[in-house]
Amino acid sequence: MPDKPIIGITMGDPASIGPEIAIKALLNQSIYDSCKPLLVGDAVVFDAIIKRLSLNASINIIKNVSEARFEFGVIDVFDLYNIEISQFNFGEISAAAGEAAFQSVKKVIELALAGDIDATVTGPINKKSINEAGHHYAGHTEIYAYLTGTRKYAMLLVEDNLKVIHVSTHVSLRQACDLVKKDRILEVVDLLHNGLISLGETNLKIGIAGLNPHAGDSGLFGTEEELEILPAIEEARRRGFDVDGPVPPDTLFAKAATGAYGGVVAMYHDQGHIPFKLTGFQWDAVKQQMKSVKGVNITMGLPIIRTSVDHGTAFEIAGKGVASADAMILAIESAVQLSKYRKQATS
Template structure:
């Protein structure tokens, strides 16, 4: 297995579905055909969820990568020992859970920056718990940017034909409008173009969403589309990118779903997330739960690889054994693909 990339996978919030979906994903033994997975978090938490749900796995706690066995059915855990199981309550916000999830993210970033692992995959965290622990971040993306000293970055969501990058994410809607600037849009186009190539996408045509209804309708419904987005599109074309826009968002995503665009640029969080999740999340009204939750979150612009599930902590079903691991499996697959592309880039240099 030495030639296979080592993928560091954080447990997420220990009170969430994070540990469950990580274990379930690694019980798909095909994972071991193309990578060496390493869980990062608390061995006790993983042992607890395995016992509680009757999952067929064992845990190998380690403190050094050299001690990992990468054996199917015996999951290696870089053990941080930050959780007191007697105080852990599924579905509850707590500073302890926030601290444990933050430390897992911090450790996996350190391992990647040191070259000990080839890519990172993150389980879901609870922003309130993280902040109660004293770590004031809006989410994973901001943690990674800060700890890797990255200034230019963006969130890219991937699920089948839908590949959506965002000009802004975790800010108020009012602030998001103010962040629609020509320079930022061009920056995001460049990140998306590189991301599409890294993921093996052949269609590099990029659709750029308008901000206002009907993309402003020549200034009738706002001027940002004409004053910021259109000039960005024109400059991107001059730079050689295959872009189109601003396209009204209510038609852009329906075209994207058919594969017309290789990727699209959304102007703010919900503009991109709502249509994306309509594509990848499948709710079962009879069972009153998700049958499938697909979608990968990739942070573009980092010096290391980071992919993630594109769903939250699902506190309401934590510890019940019904969480879908589809998104975690896809996130691992994407991390492996990105690691292979990065390795090929390095070899070419």
């Protein structure tokens, strides 16, 4: 399998649905047809999931990537030996689980920076568990940025026609408004443009959201559009980007979902996440649980490739066998596409 990229996949929080969706994703032959996947985390947790759910798979514990077999049905696990299984319970927030989750992220980054793997995919982590373990980060994006020494980065969400990048993410709404600045908007336009190309997107038209209702309505409902967003749009056009805006957010995402834009710029976390999850998440009102969760989170601007599921840890269903692996499969597929593009671009 000389041309297939090696994809390192973290377990996420071991007490979450992360280990389950990772195993379930690797029980699809199509994953092995397109790449060489290996899990990074604690083998005892993956083994517990396989036994608990009676899954048709076995574990191959490795200490070096060169030991991986990449054989369907035999799941390679880069074992970090952080979890004491006798003291472990699915669905519980703990510092021990947070430490194990953080170490799996740290290791997969190290493997990618060393060139041992071609791309990284992350399972869901719990911010409280991570912080209880003494690692004070707002999320995966910030961990990756710090450990790779990256200053200019952004979160890009991908689901079918909707591709959303954010000016700011894990900050308060008050801070988010203050972070709407011309230079940052130009930065994420450039990151989004590059992301669309690397994902194979042919529609490179970018829609840029306003911050305020009706995109400020000529200053009646706020001045950020006139002072920061519109100047950024004009400069982006001068630089050759095909951009539209500022578009009122309640209109922008309706148009984007039908393919009017290759991608859109959201001004803050929930402005982009709410329409994105309305597109990709399906709630079963009878069973009171998600029946399908789709969507990929890509960190743009890093020296390595990082994709992720765009959903949480779902502790309430951890270890019960009902978690959907849809988003994990899509995250792996996106990592494969990005690694192929990067290889072509550097060859």
